[in-house]
Amino acid sequence: MLKIAIKSHVQGRVRIKSEYFSSANEAQLFTLLQPFVQEFRHNALARSLILVYDHTQTSLEALLALISNHFNLKLPPSTTVTVLEESYCPSCTSCSRCEVAAKHPQTWRHKLITFGVLSGYALYLFIKETLLGIVVVASPFSLTAAVALFAAIPLLQEAYSDVKAKRFTLQSFMAFSLIAAIFGGEVMAAFEIIYILRGGMLLEEYTAEKSKRQIHNLIALEMKKAYVLVDDVELEVDLESIKEGDIVVSRSGEKIPVDGEIIDGKAEIDEASINGRSEPAFKEKGDVVYANTLLHRGRIYIRVSAIGENTYLSRVIAKVEASLALKSPSELSADRLAAKLLKLGTFLTGATFLVTGSWLRAFSVMIVMSCPCATILAASTAISAGIARGAKQGILIKGGESLELVAQSEAFCFDKTGTLTTGQPRLVETHLHKGVSLEELITYAARAEQRNHHPIAEAILKEAKHLGITCNDEEPSEILPGLGVKLVHQGTVILVGNAKLLTQNSVNVTALHRVAQRHLELGQTVVYVSVGTNVLGCMAFEHEVREGTQAMLEGLKARGVKHLVLLTGDEVKVAHAFGEKYGFDEIYANVMPEEKADVIKALKAKYRRVVMVGDGINDTIAMSVSDVAISFASGGSEAAIEVSNIAITNSNPRDILKLYDLSSQSLHVIAQNYWIGTSTNLASVAFAAFGALSPVMAGAMHIAHTVGIMANSSRIAWGIDNNS
Template sequence: MTNEIIIKSIASNRVRLKSDIFSTKTNIQLIEKEFEDLFTSFRDNIACKSIVFTYSLNVTFDEIFEKLNRLFNISVSIPASNALCEQSSCSNCNLKKHDEKSWKRKIFEFVLLSGYAIYIFVSENILGLTIAATPFSLVGIISLIAAIPLLKESYEDIKQKKFTLHTFMSSTLLLAVFFGEATAAFEIIYILRGGMLLEEYIANKSREEIQNLVELDVKKVYILNDGVEIEIDIEELKQNDTLVCRSGEKIPVDGVIIDGSAEINEAIINGRSEPDFKQKDDEVFAGTVCERGRIFINVIALGNETYISRTMREVEFSLMQKSPSELEADRLANKLLKLGTLLTVGTFFLTGSFTAAFSTMIVMSCPCATVLAASTAISGGIANGAKQGILIKGGEALESVGKSEVFCFDKTGTLTTGKPVINDILTFDDIDEKTLLSYAAMAEYRNSHPIANSIVKYAKEKNIEIRQDVLSEIIPGFGVKSNIDGKRVLIGNKALLTRFKVSIKEHKHEVTTLLNSGKTVVLVALEDKLLGLLSFSHEVRPGTKEMIEDLRSRGVKHIALLTGDEVKVANAFALDFGFDSVFANQTPQGKADAINELKNRYNGVVMVGDGVNDTYAMSKADVAISFAAGGSEAAIAVSDIAITHSHPEDVVNLYDLSKKSLNVVNQNYYIGTGTNLIGVALSALGRLTPVGAGLIHIGHTVGIMANSSRLAIDNNS
């Protein structure tokens, strides 16, 4: 027997497959064992009968399928040759690429439909004219043409032997047109076309933002060839080439430093605002910036194989997966479809009246009550949020916030501004604070490092005179060496003073205490004598502690800190602000794993972040919230909700707004369901015409919108 395998997606060396083969734990375990040496990562989803894996670069796609064939005797429903993407193509084959011509055509078609909808409204409601609604009337022909996209989707469902909303709606709309209710059919089709257009726009916009992120703006690079640096186009760069990167340049590849050293800004990877010092044998990543220094890099990965590109592919893949609530909604919709069909058929057999049955079909087929109950309430909540600078991208996100038991926060850039501020100034051996700051500010005056800027700014605020003629040598990864009035001044870390044989033994306790409290320590030495030290921490956004306390008082069960900071720094911060757990020194993958771990223990996880390094974790969370002020475009694009002012108290405001919106949603369900039940009962009794069925929708629409409008104008949300 041949087993069919469907290639759902493939991007370079990453593949997603679906088959009945993957529905048993025995087969999954066999695959893990047999492909242990070939796969670099592997994930299964038995419930969906699918597996996702990446494989080594020295293995071909065909070799994997040949081995799968030996194990299971497979047939591939999509030929491998047709499924493979080019290196520069899409990151997931099952996503449709945005077609600019097609998009413009759809916009043009919707504008025409809008014009005709206005014509019908004016004719019937203002001029009092009667619009012919027969199958061969103008409105009937336009309705059939406008319904083509929906009919296509229905046809695909029928081919796969599925009975879906598209199937039911298509049947209803066709019957409505051919039995003289073309105007009602047109109104429903018009609303559906608008919804489909909006959905496509949002999907394409998000995909473009992610694609723009991984496209580096580097066009030319330098490689080392026989000891000579040669400029080439980046397209000519190959694995194992030696890339040369200098101060101010963006690194376009993943690789290992084989010579040189530099301070590298890796905020895109780890979220840290301060650059990391890198030297021989250290790894570097595409998208990071060489702020100071020169390094020679052995190229390991480029293009779609870089760490940031792989991370973005994972983000995009995660965004395609339906959440548990969406799956539950699908199951509920399926039940309602069956109920609608049953009631329609039952009405016909009980009454013998096609008109009564048709009225029931119109009541049950158009999901206005269910959709409006949530959508208008959520729209009111979204409008209220916008007034407060909280931009909510969808109804499910707003609903889910109030149901979530866990809130996770990134630290740097989210709860802190990323700006280092001076916390402590310690002086030794009768040196006064002003003298210490004067030496530090003069030495750091021309340094662009964030800590140097903070020292200079603080000295100016204290009205300390700063000479600008002082020459300083910046030593990447250590600090600054300067000459002031013929004397050597050192400003930097312990390693800098050790390098120049300046002892800090007498004050080791003070230094260790500050480091253990999570602060950054900068030492100041004159010649061979330690004058004192400055300690720094990142500026915390006002209201952070109050936000955590308010969330806990409202019933949030667990509040976690997810950060790329070192363990001591993260633990000290978490202790000060009352977090329930802390995940320190985390990569983007580590943060995503932490989200998954919390999802296994709690119902509903919210992730709040601001940087590219947070996007993978945000895509794994039930709700992703970005702090947009100063945040990365990628985080904003991936997030479900963007808090524009980055005020911590807005997270609490959002939680309250979500709870109030959910209450209004429930009230609207009673209104919508009640009117639909009345409509079905009247139809069964022969008291409701198809036009009356349409009036039922208008009636509950007005009631629902009036109820939801309270949210939009509520200033206390």
């Protein structure tokens, strides 16, 4: 029975993986699938296919059956293709490692216990041999040999998977060297090497993979329930049961669960997660609304046009996933490194034997070159330390490559709303009509807004509290979506809202027009207050900028970042007022998600690396095509956290500078570690070739330079500067 692992799947797009794809003929595959798919990508190295298809014309099952027939698999007529949904795999450093992990899954607790047992046995050998002076039996059939083989099982499984797939890799070379060491009488050297290797693998997995899995487990995009209108009765139903054409009801404070058209009602809807707009949009009959947007105030009836995987949100996620699927630099880098080590180790081992004629010397060289600690740990320990230090500071880094690229990036792009601003308005200025006091203006405004949960209403009530003004009136105000609020207090009408609201109620606002226009040009929101037919004044609000934003932008410039870009869905005046104030080199206003991605692609053609910092669903496509995606996780959308390479949990702009400095230090330490590892390896090979280094001493050299590398890397985790 054919087993195909689904790496990712949304409606109309699937990434599948099978060992058969490693040797498949790409031209034949394309000819076979072209009539049924819209897009086709074959990655033989990763043994995967990425297919984009029209789900209304074909199905996933039909495509899988087509592929199974192509490989001439003799399946019984009643047998169906078994699809195995893979668990989340944050990074794939080796195809064979993923395959072994899938076939022989081990819990983190099991791996930790195994390494603990190995550590206990290593301590036993040290005490017995070094402290007590008792010679340890180290024959191929001794306990030490058995323990070494047991510790090497994961490596032997990977090597077997490679050999079966007709690949000779570093895993194969290392496995052969370990077996040769054991049955060649160098059991202690074999144990030392596999012990160091298992420790390095455990450290790397703990620091990198655990961080990614924790972030992945935070993501929960699905809504479970919604209200549907059935025969004039609102019924709560499972979201899965809603069909296209149903009427869904949404009220103030709720997230809209579907895409659709408003057939009745009106509301103010926060669409920042979709288009990045800082102000709620006024929607009424005939307007389109999107799933996962927040209904601030109002009540609407929505005729469903799309649910589940067909919603705008899901389509954005699909585009994000498609962009991410094209990236596999970590896997390619690991393969290139393994190939170089394999070639060099094989060459030096063979050359030593040919020149010296000594199997013992050649064997020592083989042991030196069979363990990749010197080169792999040089980077992985520094990156692991950087990831660990970042986590302590509330910076969750999903992979070493992302950490490295931050300091190598020449352009940084920022979303505005929710990223550089908190999304909460604050009162910046008031203008009073002649004879009106500030306390009078705020009192009437607070009286009308006291039961309103709109962000501007909350800012007014905050100002009232600051002035010591309390309102305990019982009269309910009328919320007018898109306009403001209206309150009838002791027979007098109080209006708090925009100019349109006051004009509709015969209140003249001409006297405040000039100052209001000035605030509007600065991208601020103007709210008028009137009592009866008399305007009392107006208030100007702007979204609160996160503390440290200015220092962060200036700090990036000081560190050598060449280009700062603002990408926002805000209107032109709002965007340019903000961008010019904070010193951005380029400003893009009123941009939709796809347009943000186009800007990122254009910047990548001009600058070496591009970073995208955002927090909303509207940022995810741009984040997915950037070299490094950074999300502000506090209050940010789940989709942005999922697609980002790095999550700033506290949403503090200053953490961007901490991240940049951490990246710079990690790169510097990696360079130092490569020097330590390479120099000791070359010296060890030279000594081994001249007979001055026995196989056991070769293993000891690994311990020495590994300790040196890890000690150097630990400076990052402890926050010790490179110049210290």
